[in-house]
Amino acid sequence: MAKRAFETHYDRLRNNGVSRRDFLKFCSMTAAWLGLAPALATNIAHALETKPRLPVIWIEGLSCTCCTESFIRSSHPLAKDIILNMISLDYNDTLMAAAGFQAQDAFENAVLANAGNYILAVEGNAPFGNDGMYCIDGGRPWLRRLEAGAKHAKAVVAWGTCASWGCIQAARPNPTDATPIAHIIHDKPVIKIPGCPPIPEVMSALVSYVVTFDRLPNVDAQGRFAAFYGQHVHDQCVRRAHFDAGEFVEEWDDDGAKKGYCLYKMGCKGPTTYNACPNTRWNDGVSYPIESGHPCLGCSEQDFFDQGSFYSRIKDIPTLGTMATAEAVAAGVAGTVAVGVAIHAATSCAFHLHEKKLKEQAVEEAKIEAGVQEENRKDK
């Protein structure tokens, strides 16, 4: 291995015992995930071998650490190595040994050493309520750390639904005024990687992309990494054929559930959720929620915690101070209109018949009247 002044991603992987074969497998896989031509896997490998590694500073605000937990829990040790080493964490509250003032120094040193060059991965979001007092880090509101970290960053990655959309802490009534990162950082590109937790491979793919092409990947209109969030879960789903066939799980543990039928009737949010779960899967490609028999919660979507039951696709809507499903409102409106129409129709019938009777009477009277006049004329 040629000696270089800087460390590359490849150096780091080899030092941590990842074989070249696994490294190349990873490059091919990443090229496929990013939707690149197969030949470009070589470009990725070359870039990771020759270019300086891309440092990642990982900070955590108002969050549950599930993003980090999922990140370090790849079942396959080599995959874990690749992903963890790929992103070469320079600072991470959960994983590093340092604490207290040491940790504060580590953060400042990491920012200074890599100024303008690192990616700031933000897990969790910043509460604005009571001047940010709901999330204190090092004796100051965490918001200050976010601002300090973002100031010198190359790009900010909103890692997880908390950072991307607000997630559970921003669910109604949002007492701490938790605010997603894209609403706080405006002067740096913010790439959203939503999911609760998000898929770890997206991060290594992002780093590989930035190292290979020296630019940030395409994002959709909502700022999500387009390669991974360009399709609904529904459209990649392993159970999709059962959906199209009309084969559904009717209730838990029924015959359909055992046969692996579609979970649409059980409230699956797959048809409206953008994520790559069915393609990348979890725990080193073992499975993902729908494949394991549970409907998608739509965890990578904005406001997913406020969409009514996890087990119903029909959202609750505020109705006269209470919450009713859209179906209940529809039934109520249709019923009211039907009753109204029936009452009006009955009244109209009565009215019409009455008018008809009056008319007949009038015609009769007119005839008699006319007859009398005729007789009078004859008499004259």
Added chain:
Amino acid sequence: MNILDIKPKPGQGVYVYEFPVRAWHWTIAACIFTLFVSGFCIAHPPQSLTGDPTRIFHFGHIIMTHYIAGMILAIAMLCRLVWAFFGNAVSRQIFIVPFWRKSWRDGFVGDIKWYLFINKKPDINMGHNPLAQAAMFLAVLCMFYMCFTGLGVYSAKGYSALSRSFHFMENLAYNLGGNGIDLVLWHRMGMIFLVAFVMIHVYMVIREEIMGRTTMISTMTNGVRMVKATLMQDWRDVRAEAEGREGQAK
């Protein structure tokens, strides 16, 4: 002369609904019925089937029916909008409600009184009566709303030029703090209005056909609005006529 100002005598008719208007009406009527049924099936799928999904495409067909009917509806609405520039005055009524005209407002109040049984005799309108016109206007707005929300849900799956031009609907849902499922909810809310509209529309048309002074159903079939000869002679008219004769005789 404006077609709306013609005052035909009893038994006479005026050609009000041109062919494109009638074709549009019955096309969207069929589409809306299909969309109601297939939409309900999508929200509440029929009982689960069993078998090899390679050979079954049951639910897929229901969804496809909904998509096709929805596309036809969207195209029909677009064509109808274009026709308003070329058609007669009646064809523009559902797009422009002249609430600033006193005569229109009086007609509107008169129609409400007629439906509340306060007025004993309805007005004769060659086009839509003002109340119906307002309702049609809202229904047309709702139809466009349904087209936009529906195409928003549909196009979220695609990246064609057509799909991309409707991605803004889903982004609107995101920007309002929700996600794609809100778009589905909005689509469903619009459906509630349309169900109510269709129920009232069908009832009112049948009622007017029986109790009103002009034809309704045949008008949407052959385009001619007739002023009924028999009902024009209301008993009040008969009495007034008789009294007039009496006066003459005296």
